[in-house]
Amino acid sequence: xxxxxxxxxxxxxxxxxxxxxxxxxxxxxxxxxxxxxxxxxxxxxxxxxxxxxxxxxxxxxxxxxxxxxxxxxxxxxxxxxxxxxxxxxxxxxxxxxxxxxxxxxxxxxxxxxxxxxxxxxxxxxxxxxxxxxxxxxxxxxxxxxxxxxxxxxxxxxxxxxxxxxxxxxxxxxxxxxxxxxxxxxxxxxxxxxxxxxxxxxxxxxxxxxxxxxxxxxxxxxxxxxxxxxxxxxxxxxxxxxxxxxxxxxxxxxxxxxxxxxxxxxxxxxxxxxxxxxxxxxxxxxxxxxxxxxxxxxxxxxxxxxxxxxxxxxxxxxxxxxxxxxxxxxxxxxxxxxxxxxxxxxxxxxxxxxxxxxxxxxxxxxxxxxxxxxxxxxxxxxxxxxxxxxxxxxxxxxxxxxx
Numbered sequence: 001x002x003x004x005x006x007x008x009x010x011x012x013x014x015x016x017x018x019x020x021x022x023x024x025x026x027x028x029x030x031x032x033x034x035x036x037x038x039x040x041x042x043x044x045x046x047x048x049x050x051x052x053x054x055x056x057x058x059x060x061x062x063x064x065x066x067x068x069x070x071x072x073x074x075x076x077x078x079x080x081x082x083x084x085x086x087x088x089x090x091x092x093x094x095x096x097x098x099x100x101x102x103x104x105x106x107x108x109x110x111x112x113x114x115x116x117x118x119x120x121x122x123x124x125x126x127x128x129x130x131x132x133x134x135x136x137x138x139x140x141x142x143x144x145x146x147x148x149x150x151x152x153x154x155x156x157x158x159x160x161x162x163x164x165x166x167x168x169x170x171x172x173x174x175x176x177x178x179x180x181x182x183x184x185x186x187x188x189x190x191x192x193x194x195x196x197x198x199x200x201x202x203x204x205x206x207x208x209x210x211x212x213x214x215x216x217x218x219x220x221x222x223x224x225x226x227x228x229x230x231x232x233x234x235x236x237x238x239x240x241x242x243x244x245x246x247x248x249x250x251x252x253x254x255x256x257x258x259x260x261x262x263x264x265x266x267x268x269x270x271x272x273x274x275x276x277x278x279x280x281x282x283x284x285x286x287x288x289x290x291x292x293x294x295x296x297x298x299x300x301x302x303x304x305x306x307x308x309x310x311x312x313x314x315x316x317x318x319x320x321x322x323x324x325x326x327x328x329x330x331x332x333x334x335x336x337x338x339x340x341x342x343x344x345x346x347x348x349x350x351x352x353x354x355x356x357x358x359x360x361x362x363x364x365x366x367x368x369x370x371x372x373x374x375x376x377x378x379x380x381x382x383x384x385x386x387x388x389x390x391x392x393x394x395x396x397x398x399x400x401x402x
Contacts, residue, residue, distance in 0.1 A: 014391040020380050022341030023206055027384035028270075032262060039258040046254075051234070054257035059217075061264055062201075065184075066193030068219035070226035073252030074233045077180040077202020080216035081109035083232055083250070084198035085148060087218070087225040088174035090115050094147035097137070098178075099129045100351040100361075101369040102152040106178050107350045109200075110150070117359065118143050119351045121366040125309040127322075127376075128152065128159040130368070131167070138171050148174040153182035153192050155345070156208070156274075156319035157311065161187040161195045168196065176200065180216075183209045184271045186315035193219040198229075203260055208274070208319055209267050215256040273383035274318040280387050281321055281379065282307050284394040290401060291323075304401050320345060321381040326401075328377050334400045340393055343378040 029036070043054060055073045062071035074080050090096060092114030098106050100119040110117045120137060123130045129151050137143060149168055151159035168175045175196030179185070182192040183201055193199040203215040220226050231238050236247030285291035290305040306324035310316050322345065325331050332342050349369040351361035363370065379393055 014395045015388050017389055017392050019339035020341060020385075020389045020393055022343055022378065022380050023382050024384065025205065025210070028382070031384070032266065035262045036259060039262050040255055043254045043258050049254050050251050052254045054254045054261060055252050058252075058257045058261050058264075061261065062193075062217055063219060065191075065264060065267070066199070066219050067191045068194045068199070069221045070219065070223055072218045072220075072226055072229040072233065073257060074216045074218065074229075075250035075252060076214040077200060077204060077207075077216040078105040078109060079233070079248070079250040080180075080200035080202065080218045081105055081150075081176070081178060082112050082248075083229045084176045084200045084218045084220070085109060085113050085115070085150075086232060087220065087222075087229050088148055088176055088197040090147045090174070090176075093145055095143050095145050096148045096150060097134065097143065097146065098150040099152050099154075099369070100349040100366050101127055101346060101372055102154060102178065102350065103180070103346070104350065104353070105180070106150060106152050107356070115147065117350075117356070118146075119359075119361065119366060119369075121368045122372065124368045124372070126157055126159075126311055126314075127154045127372055128157065129164075131160045131163045134164075135167055138167060146171070146173050148176050148197075150176045150178050152178040152180075153185055155308070155322055156182050156185055156317040157308075157314050158182060158185050158187035158192055160311070160313075161190070162313070165195060180204075181207065181319040182317060183207065184267050184315075185317045188313045189315075194221070197222065198225060203256070208271060208317055209260065209263055211256040212259050213253075213256055215252055215260065217252070270383040271317040274381060275316065277381050277383070277385050277390065278308065278316070278318045278321050280390050281381075281394065284391060285323075288394060288398045290394075290398060305397065318381055320378045322376050322378045324372075324375045325377045325397075326375075328375050331397065331400050332377055335393075335396060338396050340396060341380050344373075345376060345378055347373055349373050 059071040090113045094115040096110045097118045101122045107117045120134045177199035179192040179199045180202035185192045198220040203211040232247040233250040236243045236245040291307045304326040
């Protein structure tokens with residue numbers, strides 16, 4: 001392979017960095033510290049720590065942001081998926097279709113309801129559920145007792161929600177969005193969290209909107225479902241010591257809600273910054289010769305790096321900037337030696353996880369998910385990342401392939 005370099009005679013060599021982290025939350029905290037500390041102090045002074053005024057206020061602010069009408073705070077994004085599925089009527093004996101290429105909770109929440117997950121392979125360009133394969137499976141009638149479909153908005157890009165909505169309506173099944181990575185993302189101008197019967201969000205500390213611990217929420221435009229989820233998150237109890245059903249302890253605490261309320265007004269600007277950082281990576285990779293001149297919806301190995309594809313209807317918020325990389329594991333080891341943070345999302349597709357052996361899937365059944373697991377690499381991306389740091393990351397990748 002011929003030598004490549006970002007640098008030219010008119011451009012200085014990139015600055016070397018001792019380290020570039022995958023994510024640096026210290027930089028974010030420095031920018032909002034004077035807002036966060038008074039919010040936490042407000043909670044501590046009130047001595048009201050569980051399901052109080054901060055949670056109530058957040059549950060009004062989140063629907064305004066997403067375009068839904070109700071929000072229910074809970075203990076984690078995993079619990080949010082479980083609550084959303086139960087509220088949409090999923091239970092023992094039901095089947096639920098989802099993607100094999102996602103975080104474990106996308107499928108484990110289905111199992112937790114007593115239902116059985118069914119996996120549909122991914123689109124190799126967006127890494128989201130392949131709607132053509134989904135439609136084929138639905139029309140074949142091969143999935144009995146199908147109750148819901150769970151599309152995952154992976155890495156901050158919405159699945160093809162227009163097509164999914166039509167299919168769910170035609171086949172009479174519920175749609176539950178896994179929007180854990182997609183706060184502020186949109187499809188055809190309509191935000192994640194405003195589609196289908198319910199949508200689950202995670203506020204894990206690494207997310208675009210992050211708490212200072214575990215936290216989650218469900219959005220829905222069905223007020224009865226919202227009330228049902230409020231009971232479920234509190235041991236199935238509409239009022240203290242009276243229980244109408246078996247629920248769980250998944251109550252959002254006041255400190256996490258207060259932190260999220262501070263951060264929510266910043267999310268738009270932070271997401272814009274992530275999009276700008278993604279565009280910078282694109283330019284740097286193209287200029288280096290490592291990647292094609294534009295993100296493509298066609299997977300090709302003519303170049304060693306393939307930059308993320310953006311569907312034309314999607315507003316991508318880049319929870320992660322993920323490339324396809326030739327010799328991915330060797331590249332990651334090289335970058336680790338330079339203390340450049342990377343991550344593999346996800347090394348083992350869900351259908352090949354040992355706990356799902358009972359479903360009967362085998363290697364080769366879902367080839368695009370399996371290939372993505374062997375080729376994808378997440379690079380550093382967060383709003384405060386500098387272009388100089390990005391240049392060093394890409395120049396290091398250039399050096400690896402030279």
